Amino acid sequence: MSEKEVKNLEAIFETRIARDEKIEPKDWMPEKYRQTHIRQISQHAHSEVVGMLPEGNWITRAPSLRRKVALLAKVQDEGGHGLYLYSAAETLGISREEMYEQLHTGKAKYSSIFNYPAITWADIGAIGWLVDGAAIINQVALCNTSFGPYARAMVRICKEESFHQRQGYEILLTLCNGTPEQKAMAQDALNRWWWPSLMMFGPRDAESPHTEQSMKWKLKRKTNDELRQQFIDQTVPQAEILGITIPDPDLKWNDTLKKYDFGEIDWDEFWQVVKGHGPCNKERMNARVSAWENGAWVRDAAMAYAEKQEKKKVAKAS
Amino acid sequence: MKDKNLYNYILGIADNSLILGQRLGELCGHGPNLETDIALTNISLDLFGQTRSYYQYAAKIAGNDKTEDDVAFLRIEREYRNVLLVEQPNTHFGYVIARQFLFDTFHLLLMEKLQNSGDEHLAAIAKKGIKEVSYHHRFSGDWIKRLGDGTDESHEKIQEAIDGLWRYTDELFHVTEDDALVIEAGIGVNVSQLKEEYYKQVSEILTEATLTVPENKYFAKGGKEGVHTEQMGYILAELQYMQRTYPNMNW
Ligand SMILES: [Fe+2]
Numbered sequence: 001m002s003e004k005e006v007k008n009l010e011a012i013f014e015t016r017i018a019r020d021e022k023i024e025p026k027d028w029m030p031e032k033y034r035q036t037h038i039r040q041i042s043q044h045a046h047s048e049v050v051g052m053l054p055e056g057n058w059i060t061r062a063p064s065l066r067r068k069v070a071l072l073a074k075v076q077d078e079g080g081h082g083l084y085l086y087s088a089a090e091t092l093g094i095s096r097e098e099m100y101e102q103l104h105t106g107k108a109k110y111s112s113i114f115n116y117p118a119i120t121w122a123d124i125g126a127i128g129w130l131v132d133g134a135a136i137i138n139q140v141a142l143c144n145t146s147f148g149p150y151a152r153a154m155v156r157i158c159k160e161e162s163f164h165q166r167q168g169y170e171i172l173l174t175l176c177n178g179t180p181e182q183k184a185m186a187q188d189a190l191n192r193w194w195w196p197s198l199m200m201f202g203p204r205d206a207e208s209p210h211t212e213q214s215m216k217w218k219l220k221r222k223t224n225d226e227l228r229q230q231f232i233d234q235t236v237p238q239a240e241i242l243g244i245t246i247p248d249p250d251l252k253w254n255d256t257l258k259k260y261d262f263g264e265i266d267w268d269e270f271w272q273v274v275k276g277h278g279p280c281n282k283e284r285m286n287a288r289v290s291a292w293e294n295g296a297w298v299r300d301a302a303m304a305y306a307e308k309q310e311k312k313k314v315a316k317a318s
Numbered sequence: 319m320k321d322k323n324l325y326n327y328i329l330g331i332a333d334n335s336l337i338l339g340q341r342l343g344e345l346c347g348h349g350p351n352l353e354t355d356i357a358l359t360n361i362s363l364d365l366f367g368q369t370r371s372y373y374q375y376a377a378k379i380a381g382n383d384k385t386e387d388d389v390a391f392l393r394i395e396r397e398y399r400n401v402l403l404v405e406q407p408n409t410h411f412g413y414v415i416a417r418q419f420l421f422d423t424f425h426l427l428l429m430e431k432l433q434n435s436g437d438e439h440l441a442a443i444a445k446k447g448i449k450e451v452s453y454h455h456r457f458s459g460d461w462i463k464r465l466g467d468g469t470d471e472s473h474e475k476i477q478e479a480i481d482g483l484w485r486y487t488d489e490l491f492h493v494t495e496d497d498a499l500v501i502e503a504g505i506g507v508n509v510s511q512l513k514e515e516y517y518k519q520v521s522e523i524l525t526e527a528t529l530t531v532p533e534n535k536y537f538a539k540g541g542k543e544g545v546h547t548e549q550m551g552y553i554l555a556e557l558q559y560m561q562r563t564y565p566n567m568n569w
């Protein structure tokens with residue numbers, strides 16, 4: 001293809017996106033679009049799957065049967081999200097094995113939030129309320145993103161995420177209406193999860209290199225800072241209802257700007273965790289890698305068995 | 319308690335679902351691939367759902383405002399009546415599948431009979447459970463075949479697991495004194511009568527999977543009377559952790 005032809009295709013492609021048309025896997029797309037989408041979708045899929053670990057940790061210890069069942073179902077949903085997203089990425093020409101390989105070797109990232117430990121039952125509430133809550137804000141915009149399979153996966157996922165968020169909030173509400181011990185557990189969880197949740201929106205706009213291109217492709221509708229602000233404005237009143245305090249002395253309503261002012265995020269901590277030195281980076285990766293390695297003989301067996309069955313079928317037919 | 323025998327009889331069924339659900343819950347997020355992970359979690363969810371129906375009924379029989387959670391979490395080890403099979407650990411995927419298959423085959427036979435129980439509550443729970451349990455049975459039976467007739471390594475591993483768990487199968491068919499009274503009343507299922515059919519079905523699938531049916535005739539027992547393996551204490555330590563650490567609270 002000549003350079004001119006490519007330019008032409010690119011122009012058509014950009015107009016389609018501008019017209020809000022969906023790009024489907026078989027359509028022509030610029031290589032950069034493909035690579036960016038593989039990166040973002042697989043990273044999102046990895047986040048869902050690694051995200052199963054901190055909460056999965058509490059399944060055996062959930063305090064009531066009702067909570068145990070709800071938590072199991074939630075963690076299972078996250079696995080389902082991983083599955084849709086891996087499938088969406090596969091339509092762009094990467095295999096699931098390759099994506100796992102990238103995760104296991106550290107080449108692909110996943111949301112840093114899952115490198116924090118879930119150490120009390122209240123953390124399960126805080127994760128649902130804050131982490132799923134932040135995820136929704138990030139993801140609602142993606143329901144209209146330009147790549148069809150990703151947009152459709154997001155519609156399904158967002159519905160379930162808002163259910164998770166309510167469930168998490170309800171766990172905390174029960175604790176906050178409970179004994180002083182329970183309320184303290186909720187406060188402690190908020191203290192530990194608040195700042196990492198704000199970090200989920202990524203670096204400040206000034207330090208976020210992909211934003212402009214992502215906006216054009218509708219991988220983003222708002223900037224990191226705008227989304228973070230939206231999250232804070234929506235979450236503060238919810239904390240007030242719970243009667244627990246957000247651990248930020250600088251947090252206060254700005255009546256002129258009609259939004260909350262808030263304190264400085266510890267960006268050193270953010271980069272430390274991103275670079276692999278958070279409290280649980282090693283543990284999360286070990287868990288994923290050993291699940292994969294210990295499962296190799298099982299996957300091999302399933303493949304060998306399927307091949308044998310196929311041969312038998314062919315032998316029968318001939 | 320006015321109906322101690324029936325209460326114990328229900329626990330004898332429900333505790334199996336609780337403890338097996340708990341074992342499967344340990345695996346969530348650690349499966350050999352996502353699809354299997356999700357399927358095993360599904361089975362765990364079904365089992366906990368059944369557990370809750372049984373315990374809600376048992377709590378009503380016990381009276382004194384007892385709840386399903388009191389029944390689930392606040393007993394001492396000797397009061398849990400699950401069979402030893404379901405408390406065995408997730409040593410590797412072969413053990414998970416073997417344990418599941420050896421239990422599911424029994425569970426399905428039990429549910430088929432229990433749906434005709436003279437107790438309408440139990441009959442209704444069984445009727446609802448049958449669909450779920452036949453799915454579990456199909457899932458574990460299919461995996462027995464895949465692993466048995468897959469690679470040399472998988473064949474060896476699943477055979478090892480079947481051999482290792484075989485000694486826990488006989489207990490499934492024991493009838494305790496409490497059970498006998500409930501059976502006599504036309505409510506309970508006489509599990510000793512399921513034994514022949516069970517071994518026939520299990521042998522068929524193992525053979526189809528190119529596996530050897532173990533000849534071991536030495537069996538372990540005790541779970542139904544509350545005498546468990548050393549595994550059980552650890553399971554309960556996790557299961558009961560919150561309820562024991564923070565007694566009398568709502569969650
Ligand atoms: Fe999710």
Ligand SMILES: [Fe+2]
Pocket residue numbers: 048081135157161
């Ligand atoms: Fe998500």
Ligand SMILES: [Fe+2]
Pocket residue numbers: 078132160161164
């Ligand atoms: Fe979620």
